[in-house]
Amino acid sequence: MSIIVEKSQRLKADIIKYLYYKKVLSLTDLSKLTHKSLPLVTSVVNSLIADGYVMEQGLAPSTGGRRPLMFLINPDLKKYIIAIAMDQLTTRLTIYNLSHKMIMPVQLLEFVMTAETSNAGDLVAFINDCIVKSGVKKEAILGVGIGMPGFVNADEGVNHTYLKVGDGLTIQQYLQNGIELPVYIDNDSSLIALAELNFGEAQNMTDVLIVNIGWGTGLGMILNGKLYRGSGGNAGEFSHIPLSESNNLCSCGKRGCIQLDTSLLVMTQKAEQAVAHGIESSLKKLFADKTKHASDHFLEAVSQQDPAAVSILAKAAFQMGKGLATLIHILNPECIVLSGRGAKAGRMLLPPIQQAINEFCIARIAEQTEIKVSTLTDGAELLAAASLMMEHLQMD
């Protein structure tokens, strides 16, 4: 009998997931999305209404026939998701309800991944602290979604680069034990791709590349309509493809990696060198302010159209465009979305990237892919982490 329940619970979870993503849907919409028949969907939605998960919203305008009754997730539902977005230096956490509402301001933890002293225990303590501070009961929390840099195998729950824990435990298991809630982890770039697919520029597309411009240059891929992770979960390592003309040594131990030209870190370093060499620029003043990270100042200068900063950015963007030209030939996507922290500079990034693509792509191929800049705000990573949790939602 438990298996019967399990299967109908699967459909319940799917319906909640779709209502979470799309916010308001009719029974017909849900039937199409879940590939289940209308009578079945109707009965499951009715049971979800009885359980308090779902509400009727009222009739939508007609599209030429009978007006459909629309449904949405009960905005007063007391169920929550913990969303965590990590980067090399900082970890951000917030708690959402199922109506995309933050019920707690974003909490920050200075957690330096690369540091020897960094300990996964600190992360557990931080998360538990936040739960206590929020006043939300643990039973009301559906789970924890975490996006992090590194070679992450989402299925196995392992990060091969950072956050290693002993005792034969995966970081996922370690966190799960520590906070006693379901925990799901994934690579930050894959998650941003998920966010663009569900909420951003990649909606309703089946073949899209999402470039995560940040400390490195990550890549998330939606292929045949779903996130592609590769055989070992390590697809999308755009940062280290051999394309750079500089002969510098990359952190990975190789030479010629593209990120030696394109990463935000390298751009910022070049800007700092330029300032040190006495270039005339607003960067000089900005870099003096140590309250924010230099890369934030660099992005700020770019959006202020500081010539020195824009010139550094344009060179990097051209190289990135050359790399993207390769991807366009291989994957023939309908769209490439520039996303992540660096997308702030998107408007400045676009012309040199487009130029490189025109120069290195066969016209027939290039004209099939549109280059877009993400419109998701800073919250993209957190939203994506919440999505990750919703992807794994289970009803009990």
Add this chain to the structure above:
Amino acid sequence: MSIIVEKSQRLKADIIKYLYYKKVLSLTDLSKLTHKSLPLVTSVVNSLIADGYVMEQGLAPSTGGRRPLMFLINPDLKKYIIAIAMDQLTTRLTIYNLSHKMIMPVQLLEFVMTAETSNAGDLVAFINDCIVKSGVKKEAILGVGIGMPGFVNADEGVNHTYLKVGDGLTIQQYLQNGIELPVYIDNDSSLIALAELNFGEAQNMTDVLIVNIGWGTGLGMILNGKLYRGSGGNAGEFSHIPLSESNNLCSCGKRGCIQLDTSLLVMTQKAEQAVAHGIESSLKKLFADKTKHASDHFLEAVSQQDPAAVSILAKAAFQMGKGLATLIHILNPECIVLSGRGAKAGRMLLPPIQQAINEFCIARIAEQTEIKVSTLTDGAELLAAASLMMEHLQMD
């Protein structure tokens, strides 16, 4: 009512397709492959036996439980597939039954795609001639599968590079009208990928890249277990990624395309130049024989380990390896298969490719992908063309 029929006919076609690929299967196997329940599969297989399509083979050895009854396609079934493999110079045709048996020797047509005088009408005449010659009745032919070079959109039935026909018709429609049978076309590299997936080195894998070493260097991709074609059907244009150090002009109008270093045509040209410059090599004698194409002589010299030929090949292979290093970073496949005409030289190709991958890939990523040489013989393209037809099989 016709829709009821249509759905059960879909399952019938799927079952025949799987029996075609795997040759012998039990009901349980078929149930798993088709994702349909055992009782349903049982009843459909019984109806296929009644129709004469399928036969019982007998009991297979036990795997620890009750011995399964195995089924296969009736080897005396009078249903046939026309398989056509085209390259720039030559078109090959054969007719298979559903037990992979050629019921007619391979027929050749000198059809030069690039020539102005080439006319799709000649192709129609050739196919119709072959049908007459074979003595097979048209009603017994399930359809025609054709693999061809160029920018092919398989869904739309268009080749944007070659075989253009007027009157607003696609080449697929033109051929279909001319021979009055269902016709399916696809890019040669995609088809070779399909052949490797179903019959060759990529069996039971979900993320594999198949390199078609031929006139150009094509790429077929199996991602998430299925052939990836890209948004416009033009994925896999490996030939023209910007990676060459030579500054020669490519046929596509750009400079720096990888195929300027790696295509069989370029290798052969280099060998001819070397001979012209008086290099000591068995190639000199071989090239004098004009009955075969120079590239065949070149491949022959390579397999005879002629030093000059091997040296030219090794340089090309290293460049190809550098390109593959990029793909490995992006797609993290479990395997790369070297296939197509040039795979004959596979054993010679492997070391320089592996060396380039080791030099340009992060070790963690590189060690996850195995490089293999195809074991499919010359018939790969024809087998693949037959597969293409079977993918579209419809029961009526």
Add this chain to the structure above:
DNA sequence: ATTATCTTTTATAAAAAATTAAAAAGTTTA
């Protein structure tokens, strides 16, 4: 302008089909 008819879309109830669960029938292994 009002009414009637037609088309399109959503909702529900009865009939048909497919899946799942359970039982039965063979095989191998301990």
Add this chain to the structure above:
DNA sequence: TAAACTTTTTAATTTTTTATAAAAGATAAT
């Protein structure tokens, strides 16, 4: 000879189809 496993068959349950009704807008006739 029982226990573990796998395939096959049967019975029960679930799910999908199909048919029908109801609602809304568009078009045409009165």
